[in-house]
Each structure stands twice: as structure tokens, then as C-alpha cells.
Amino acid sequence: MQSLTILKIGGQVLDHAALLNQVLDAWSNTPGHKILVHGGGKLATQLAEKLGIPQTMIEGRRITDDATLDVAVMVYAGLVNQQLVAGLQRRGLNAWGCSGASGNLILSKKRAPKNGVDYGWVGDVIAIHTQSISWMLTAGICPVFSAITHDGQGHLLNTNADTIAQSLATALASSFPVKLVYTFEKAGVLLNVEDEASVVRRLTPALYDEMKLKGQVHSGMLPKLDNAFAALQSGVQTVVLGKADVLIELLDGQSGTEISL
Amino acid sequence: MQSLTILKIGGQVLDHAALLNQVLDAWSNTPGHKILVHGGGKLATQLAEKLGIPQTMIEGRRITDDATLDVAVMVYAGLVNQQLVAGLQRRGLNAWGCSGASGNLILSKKRAPKNGVDYGWVGDVIAIHTQSISWMLTAGICPVFSAITHDGQGHLLNTNADTIAQSLATALASSFPVKLVYTFEKAGVLLNVEDEASVVRRLTPALYDEMKLKGQVHSGMLPKLDNAFAALQSGVQTVVLGKADVLIELLDGQSGTEISL
Numbered sequence: 001m002q003s004l005t006i007l008k009i010g011g012q013v014l015d016h017a018a019l020l021n022q023v024l025d026a027w028s029n030t031p032g033h034k035i036l037v038h039g040g041g042k043l044a045t046q047l048a049e050k051l052g053i054p055q056t057m058i059e060g061r062r063i064t065d066d067a068t069l070d071v072a073v074m075v076y077a078g079l080v081n082q083q084l085v086a087g088l089q090r091r092g093l094n095a096w097g098c099s100g101a102s103g104n105l106i107l108s109k110k111r112a113p114k115n116g117v118d119y120g121w122v123g124d125v126i127a128i129h130t131q132s133i134s135w136m137l138t139a140g141i142c143p144v145f146s147a148i149t150h151d152g153q154g155h156l157l158n159t160n161a162d163t164i165a166q167s168l169a170t171a172l173a174s175s176f177p178v179k180l181v182y183t184f185e186k187a188g189v190l191l192n193v194e195d196e197a198s199v200v201r202r203l204t205p206a207l208y209d210e211m212k213l214k215g216q217v218h219s220g221m222l223p224k225l226d227n228a229f230a231a232l233q234s235g236v237q238t239v240v241l242g243k244a245d246v247l248i249e250l251l252d253g254q255s256g257t258e259i260s261l
Numbered sequence: 262m263q264s265l266t267i268l269k270i271g272g273q274v275l276d277h278a279a280l281l282n283q284v285l286d287a288w289s290n291t292p293g294h295k296i297l298v299h300g301g302g303k304l305a306t307q308l309a310e311k312l313g314i315p316q317t318m319i320e321g322r323r324i325t326d327d328a329t330l331d332v333a334v335m336v337y338a339g340l341v342n343q344q345l346v347a348g349l350q351r352r353g354l355n356a357w358g359c360s361g362a363s364g365n366l367i368l369s370k371k372r373a374p375k376n377g378v379d380y381g382w383v384g385d386v387i388a389i390h391t392q393s394i395s396w397m398l399t400a401g402i403c404p405v406f407s408a409i410t411h412d413g414q415g416h417l418l419n420t421n422a423d424t425i426a427q428s429l430a431t432a433l434a435s436s437f438p439v440k441l442v443y444t445f446e447k448a449g450v451l452l453n454v455e456d457e458a459s460v461v462r463r464l465t466p467a468l469y470d471e472m473k474l475k476g477q478v479h480s481g482m483l484p485k486l487d488n489a490f491a492a493l494q495s496g497v498q499t500v501v502l503g504k505a506d507v508l509i510e511l512l513d514g515q516s517g518t519e520i521s522l
Contacts, residue, residue: 051311070340077358078339079331082409082417085362090415096364096393097338101346103357103402132357135396141364148343154351156343 003237004033004137004176005251008165009183013244014041014080023183024084026247028091033137033176035168036095037145038084039161044075064120064158072158076146084144095142100125100149101156103132106164108149108157123149123157125164128171137176162224166231173235180236181251182224183244188257189225193218199242203259205229228259264498265294265398265437266512269426270444274505275302275341284444285345287508289352294398294437296429297356297405299345300422305336325381325419333419337407345405356403361386361410362417364393367425369410369418384410384418386425389432398437423485427492434496441497442512443485444505449518450486454479460503464520466490489520 013023027036048055048071056063064072081097088095100106100123108123136143145168147161162182169180188199191211200207208225211217217225228239242256249255274284288297309316309332317324325333342358349356361367361384369384397404406429408422423443430441449460452472461468469486472478478486489500503517510516 073343074335074339076339077343078335078337082334082338082360082362085360086411086415086417089362089365089411089413094365095362097358097360097362099343099346099358101343101350101356101358104350104355132400132402135400139393139396141393150347150350152350154347156347 001176002032003179004035004172005030005179005181006035006037006165006169006172007181007183007247008037008039008161009244010039010161011041012185013183014038014043019244021087023244023247024087024091026251028088028093030251035133035137035143035145036084036088037147037161037165037168038076038080039147040072040076040080043080044071047071047075058117058119061119061122062158063118064122066121069121069156069158073148073156076158077148077156081144081146088142088144093142094140095144096136098143098145099156100145100159100164103129104150104152105129105132106145106149106159106167107152108159110151110155110157121155121157123151123159125149125159125167128167130171130175133168133172134175162227166227169231169236170234173231173237178236179238179240179251180228180231181240181242182228183247183250184224184241186241186243187255188242189221189259190218191216200257203257205261225259229261232259232261262437263293264440265296265433266291266440266442267296267298267426267430267433268442268444268508269298269300269422270505271300271422272302273446274444275299275304280505282348284505284508285348285352287512289349289354291512295403296394296398297345297349297403298408298422298426298429299337299341299405300408301333301337301341304341305332308332308336319378319380322380322383323419324379325383327382330382330417330419334409334417337419338409338417342405342407349403349405354403355401356405357397359404359406360417361406361420361425364390365411365413366390366393367406367410367420367428368413369420371412371416371418382416382418384412384420386410386420386428389428391432391436394429394433395436423488427488430492430497431495434498439497440499440501440512441489441492442501442503443489444508444511445485445502447502447504448516449503450482450520451479452477461518464518466522486520490522493520493522 452459
């Protein structure tokens with residue numbers, strides 16, 4: 001069975017045209033089944049600013065009121081998603097723009113207010129409907145997911161793109177051998193956060209425990225890595241973390257951090 | 262074989278929440294295969310205004326420069342499309358948002374400047390790839406098409422929603438018995454444009470010729486009706502024109518104008 005690669009890209013790719021082109025080139029030439037998941041980048045913030053919609057961030061998370069949700073849907077599910085699809089089509093990859101609402105592919109639940117903070121129209125994934133996704137993959141189609149989902153009650157929900165990638169990987173792990181690749185601002189998991197050369201090339205549960213004991217895991221990395229190990233425990237074969245600049249090497253296991261059990 | 266109904270809705274539905282809800286109720290209860298095609302309504306114009314993007318109209322057609330294309334993609338392929346999908350999902354219909362770029366479903370060609378007028382990023386449909394659309398239909402999915410297509414060269418294109426509906430109907434006519442329904446501001450084809458009660462209930466080629474000879478066809482209706490007859494000649498079974506307010510009656514043949522050969 002052909003393996004499935006799920007790649008998540010965020011603002012550090014989407015906001016830089018030259019890098020984005022390089023990533024789309026590499027991605028369109030990647031063999032096997034594949035799914036692209038994208039965040040939004042700076043565009044949503046810029047559009048909200050132009051429209052005079054005040055943006056409230058609490059602990060690094062955007063509060064999604066009615067107007068901010070509309071902006072997110074327009075930018076993520078609209079402009080960014082369709083431009084990625086058109087760019088991949090030009091490269092001969094049969095990309096297909098998807099949101100979680102389309103085909104009820106990703107069902108979410110509106111996040112309940114917590115500790116007095118109401119995040120608004122933010123959704124947490126509760127179900128992935130894999131049948132249509134598997135159909136696309138076996139038909140040679142590359143689904144391109146924005147981070148917009150729905151609650152089945154008529155509401156669209158702003159969802160974390162990392163979580164979408166992980167949920168897709170976990171849900172599809174029983175049908176395909178899955179490699180989950182997160183591009184981010186670092187070259188990988190670093191032994192010393194100040195030193196980009198200190199990349200841990202292969203992270204195992206034992207090494208991770210050791211690093212945590214020694215206080216070598218940056219607090220911002222903890223949830224990312226905990227999620228990675230949770231995905232592996234759910235049947236995902238490999239999780240890779242690294243820089244989009246070297247996507248080909250990342251996909252080949254020549255760069256970044258490869259996490260496996 | 263189950264018949265296929267293709268419904269096109271425009272601003273007169275999208276801009277009125279109560280009517281839109283009524284249409285989505287009726288549509289979700291419509292039996293058989295179905296495809297929804299939508300325009301954009303006032304939202305795109307309003308967003309362009311808020312963003313200070315000047316809109317140029319020539320002979321009722323919007324000139325689509327770079328900034329206007331982005332607005333069209335955000336509003337049509339993003340917000341309007343996804344809200345329709347979520348609204349139909351809530352009603353139990355497995356709707357799926359599509360653009361022409363997704364899956365290369367609708368390939369267009371950028372319109373060449375004509376008589377000194379450059380329409381910008383406007384596309385004319387050149388190919389419909391029916392295989393994936395047929396898959397969705399037989400899987401019980403209702404594709405919801407925005408009027409955004411692509412040229413296969415990486416450019417998104419703003420396309421006329423009436424044309425998209427007609428092109429889909431024509432392309433799918435060899436696979437399904439197709440009924441093509443256009444909602445618009447009139448109760449149907451009128452013998453007297455001032456009198457909403459003068460609806461022609463059934464329009465045949467002979468009657469159409471007679472009406473044209475007598476000067477009874479409003480100039481704005483000529484291209485719509487010429488296109489309807491072209492669709493019928495290409496194998497579409499029926500074209501229906503009428504008001505969205507009475508969608509159930511329209512779909513049942515109890516209202517509006519039914520056009521057939």
C-alpha cells in the first residue's frame with residue numbers, strides 16, 4: 001500500500017512567496033498519497049486590520065468573534081486555500097480545496113468558555129469522516145485542508161491547523177502508513193534552543209523523557225511533542241518536525257527531527 | 262437512473278436571510294441528485310468598498326483586477342460558499358463546497374480583451390471534468406459551486422455563475438437526466454414585462470421564435486433564453502426559470518417557465 005504523507009505549513013511558508021513556490025514545487029513532486037494542511041499566515045490579521053475589526057489575543061490564541069470568523073473563513077477557506085490549489089494544479093498535482101464543512105469531513109465542537117475566557121467560534125475536532133478522503137487519495141487527488149471546520153449545527157468554526165493535521169493522520173492511520181510532517185520556524189527539536197545545529201535527528205520516547213527530566217524541552221515545544229507521541233500511539237508511523245526551506249530533505253529523512261516509537 | 266437537478270441562486274436569494282433559509286430548507290428536501298451553483302450577491306461589492314478597492318463596471322460587467330479577484334475569491338469561494346455548505350449540512354444534506362480549481366473540475370480560459378475592454382481575471386469555461394462530480398453525486402453528496410474557476414496555469418478566474426450552471430448541466434447530460442433551474446427576479450418569462458401574471462408556463466422553440474418576431478422578449482432575457490435552448494440542444498432535459506420564493510413549486514413544475522424542446 002502506498003504511504004500517505006500529511007504536510008502542515010503555516011505562516012512562515014505562506015507569508016514568503018519565494019519559499020512558498022519552492023515548497024509547492026517539492027510537494028508536487030513528492031510521491032505517494034498526500035494531504036496538505038495550511039494555516040492562514042499574516043493575511044487574516046492584515047484583513048481584519050484594514051476592516052477595523054479589533055483582534056483580541058489571549059495567551060497567543062485569537063478570540064474568534066463573528067466578524068473575525070468571517071475574516072478567517074474568507075482568508076483561510078477562500079483566498080489562501082484556493083491559491084494553493086491553483087498553484088498545485090499548475091504544477092500538475094490534482095489538488096482539491098477542502099474545509100471540514102465540505103462533505104462533513106471534519107466535525108468539530110465549539111470550545112466551551114474556560115477560566116472565564118470565551119474563545120468564540122473556535123472548534124475542537126470530534127470526528128473525521130475518512131471515506132471521502134480515502135476516495136480522493138486513491139483517485140490521485142491531494143486534498144488541501146484549511147483550518148475551518150463546522151459543528152453540524154450550521155456554524156463554521158476556526159480550528160487549529162496543527163490539530164487538523166494530527167486528527168487527519170490519526171484517523172487515516174488504519175488505512176495507510178502515515179508520515180506526518182510539521183514545518184515550523186526551527187530546524188527540528190533542539191538540544192539547545194539557542195543552537196540551530198543541536199538538532200535531535202531521531203527522537204524516541206526514552207530520549208524525550210530524558211530531555212524533559214533535564215529541562216531540555218522548551219515549554220512551547222511540549223504540547224507539540226506530546227501531540228506527536230499521541231499520534232504515534234494512535235498508529236501514525238512517523239512524525240517529522242523541521243524547516244520548510246529543506247522540505248525535500250525533511251520528507252527524505254535527511255533533515256529535521258524524526259519522531260517514532 | 263435518478264435525475265439531476267442543478268439550481269443556480271444569485272444575489273436576490275443570498276442577500277435576504279429569510280428567503281435564503283427558505284430556499285435551503287426546500288433544497289435539502291429535494292429528492293434526487295443535485296448541484297447548487299451560487300453567485301456572490303452584494304457582499305463582494307460591500308467588501309471591496311470597505312477595502313477602498315474601486316470597482317469598474319462596463320456594460321453591467323465587473324472588471325476583475327488583482328484586488329477585485331482576491332475579494333471575489335474570499336467572498337464567493339470562501340464565505341458565501343462555506344456558509345451555504347454549513348447551512349445545508351445542518352439540514353442533513355451532505356453538501357460539499359467546490360470551486361473550479363478544486364480537482365480541476367472546471368477549467369477556464371482568461372477572456373481576451375475585446376473592443377478595447379480588458380475584463381481582467383474573468384474566465385470563460387472550456388472544460389468540465391465530470392468524473393469526480395459524478396462520484397460525489399452517486400455518493401449522495403451535493404456539490405456547491407462558487408463561480409471561481411482556474412486556468413490550469415496557476416490563476417484563479419472570476420466566472421459567470423449562470424454559465425457555470427449551464428456548463429455543468431451540459432457536461433453531465435450524458436450521465437443523468439438533467440433539470441436546470443435558474444432563480445431570478447421575475448416569476449418567469451413574461452409575455453408582458455410589466456405584468457408578473459403574464460408568465461409563459463411552457464416555452465417551446467416555436468413559441469420563442471414567435472415571441473421574438475413580435476418583439477415580446479426583453480433584450481435582457483435574450484441571452485438567458487438563447488443559452489437555455491443551447492443547453493437543451495446539448496441534451497439537458499428541462500430548463501426552468503422563476504422566483505426563488507416559490508422554489509418547491511418551481512422544482513415541481515407548478516410555477517415559473519419550463520423550457521423544453
